[in-house]
Amino acid sequence: MPMPMKEPGQSQNASNALTDAVFQRIEVAAGEVVLKDGDIPNLAMPPMTMAFDADKNRSAA
Numbered sequence: 001m002p003m004p005m006k007e008p009g010q011s012q013n014a015s016n017a018l019t020d021a022v023f024q025r026i027e028v029a030a031g032e033v034v035l036k037d038g039d040i041p042n043l044a045m046p047p048m049t050m051a052f053d054a055d056k057n058r059s060a061a
Contacts, residue, residue: 019037019038019039019040020037020038021035021036021037021038022035022036022037023035024036024049026054027051030051031053031054032051032052032053032054033051033052033054034049034050034051034052035049035050035052036048036049037049037050
């Protein structure tokens with residue numbers, strides 16, 4: 001189920017358009033979360049699946 005990502009009290013327009021994203025998985029070894037997002041027209045980005053760094057303080061053990 002897509003989860004809208006909106007800031008409270010913020011309206012959507014061309015300059016600050018947001019998108020929907022669906023959580024896909026956690027990559028524990030890589031310290032990443034993977035999201036599948038919708039189109040982001042103001043950045044000219046089509047829908048895609050992306051990994052985001054989730055653990056900047058992870059030690060190299």
